[in-house]
Amino acid sequence: MKKIITLSILIGGFLTTYAQSEVDKVNATVSKSTIESQIYFLASDELKGRETGSPEIDIAASYIANTLRSYNVKPIGENGSYYQNVAMEKKKAPTALKLRLNNQSIEDLILLDGQNITYNGNAIFLNYGLEEDYKDKDVQGKVVVVKGGSEKSNDLRGSYRLSVVKKALAKGHGARGVVELVTLDDSSWASMQHYLGSDVVQLSSGKEVDNTDKFFQIWAKDTNSDKANTIVSAKALKANISIEGRKIEQFTSRNVVGVLEGSDPKLKEEYIIYSAHYDHIGVGKPNAENDSIYNGARDNAIGVVTVLSAAQNIAKYPTKRSSLFILFTGEEKGLLGSNWYVNHPVLPLNKMVFCFNSDGGGYNDTSKATIIGLNRTSAGEHIKKAATNFGLTAIDDPAPEQGLFDRSDNVHFAKKGIPAPTYCPGFTSFDAEINKYYHQAADNPDSLNYDYLVQFFQSYVLSARLIANDVKTPFWTKGDKYYDAGKKLYAK
Ligand SMILES: [Zn+2]
Incomplete structure (x- = not known):
């Protein structure tokens, strides 16, 4: 009995000392x-x-x-x-970004993708710019103008998610670029502007910058759809776009x-x-x-x-x-x-x-x-x-x-x-x-x-x-x- 007690005291003592020493360290x-x-x-x-x-x-x-x-x-x-x-x-965000659709200038713009260019030429309105909207349409070399998001989802998240799809579709159909008229409210627009309208740092794509790729994607603020409504009723559509000071380092x-x-x-x-x-x-x-x-x-x-x-x-x-x-x-x-x-x-x-x-x-x-x-x-x-x-x-x-x-x-x-x-x-x-x-x-x-x-x-x-x-x-x-x-x- 005594032996056991001594042993347990010994073990107990050893454990405390050991734990104590970790704390001391x-x-x-x-x-x-x-x-x-x-x-x-x-x-x-x-x-x-x-x-x-x-x-x-x-x-x-x-x-x-x-x-x-x-x-x-x-x-x-x-x-x-x-x-x-x-x-x-x-x-680097562009130092200047300008867009006019049928001589109507749009002030609030964000460049999602693209390099320095000037474009003065034809544009075509394609509703939401989803796959079905391209049916029987010739968009080759033109600027595609679409509404942001979709019928069901045109909040910030939905618009951003679909912008990736719209870019791929426009590019795939041979368009020169895509302009999205997004119906975001002021605060959503401001957070997007903060996120994408300033310099963006990311892991290097590992590729040299491709200077031959002139495709661009622009978001234009159209909170109440005024601009989209004006365009829908226009017979022909012209776009004037210039991107300056854009750099990738x-x-x-x-x-x-x-x-x-x-x-x-x-x-x-x-x-x-x-x-x-x-x-x-x-x-x-x-x-x-x-x-x-x-x-x-x-x-x-x-x-x-x-x-x-x-x-x-x-x-x-x-x-x-x-x-x-x-x-x-x-x-x-x-x-x-x-x-x-x-x-x-x-x-x-x-x-x-x-x-x-x-x-x-x-x-x-x-x-x-x-x-x-x-x-x-x-x-x-x-x-x-x-x-x-x-x-x-x-x-x-x-x-x-x-x-x-x-x-x-x-x-x-x-x-x-x-x-x-x-x-x-x-x-x-x-x-x-x-x-x-x-x-x-x-x-x-x-x-x-x-x-x-x-x-x-x-x-x-x-x-x-x-x-x-x-x-x-x-x-x-x-x-x-x-x-x-x-x-x-x-x-x-
Ligand atoms: Zn932090």
Whole structure:
């Protein structure tokens, strides 16, 4: 009896010491001064909001790479560097875009596709411009003018979806271009204008710009269908169109990548990815305080620093599994860096057993950490335990209807089958406190609660250690949308 008691005390004592030492390791490396210095630099005015394609985002990349270097994280990018080149292109919005239909000038225009041209010639009105509208019509070399959307669906979503179909049909029938008279209201038009009427950055198509392709697609605002009605009654239709100042530029942006080998001879074959995007939205409209730099302290200097915190800690106290650190470019332009990464991985994807992504628009509850997808993987239990240890409560996605899980870089990994939640500062709803900073110039380093962030980063790093040291490999919760993708990836 006595022996058993002694043994159990011994085992119990050993377990507490062991657990304690993991916490000690976290406490030994996560410090408020380091966090502050990293966030203040990344979100400084000098980095001008780290917009993809700007010179300043490259300074951020260099800073991150050299911070990893200072921790002894090994480079795993191109030519022995910490950089993975991502080929991108910027489509510059035209400086001038003009359209007249039968001498009636239309002011509100968006160029969806096309290069610099002038066109003065015949046009033909084809109702909604769907397949049936082309029957017995000769559109060769003419401009096709159509109504936006369809009889059933002419809201923003429907109009945009169908614009792809209309372009293909007009092009396929040999038209010179297509003009869509869309019946959007002012606010839908404004958001479309914001989205497509300014410079668009995307992954490079890999093709040289085809200067012989003169096809164009233009949206013209016709909220009350006045213009469409005038055209329908006209006997003949002439169009005068000019596009000026349109440019497509190829450029290279960079993901930052580093690696640390695990300490366990077997488990080191498995990798945990620690990831976050480091780009933000750059310089924009000035706010009431005349601040035009969108610093992106919350979005996503905080995320970068969670990854750097894990790197510093694991470099000093190796975990059983290996670690891959990835800082993505181009998230704000449409998850570009992560999209590129999963199609050009530096290590085989089926060796990546978990992706612990960190991203966030802000917080409104400093007693919590919000994990998008907390309960969707078996690692959820570790994350909850780690948060509790540092006085926080880990909660899952408070607004699943917003589809946040599928709106950050983690989704590209999830689609491949890798369990990939996103770790965010505590938020319980999209309220005024979130909107005050989310994609606003006010999202600067002075506005953060660094005492909370210490707890937040400690909890991330401890979660990372628990997951990376657990002999049991993390996986999707049964029945999850990405469960089957995981089975396939790991051939389970
Ligand atoms: Zn953002």
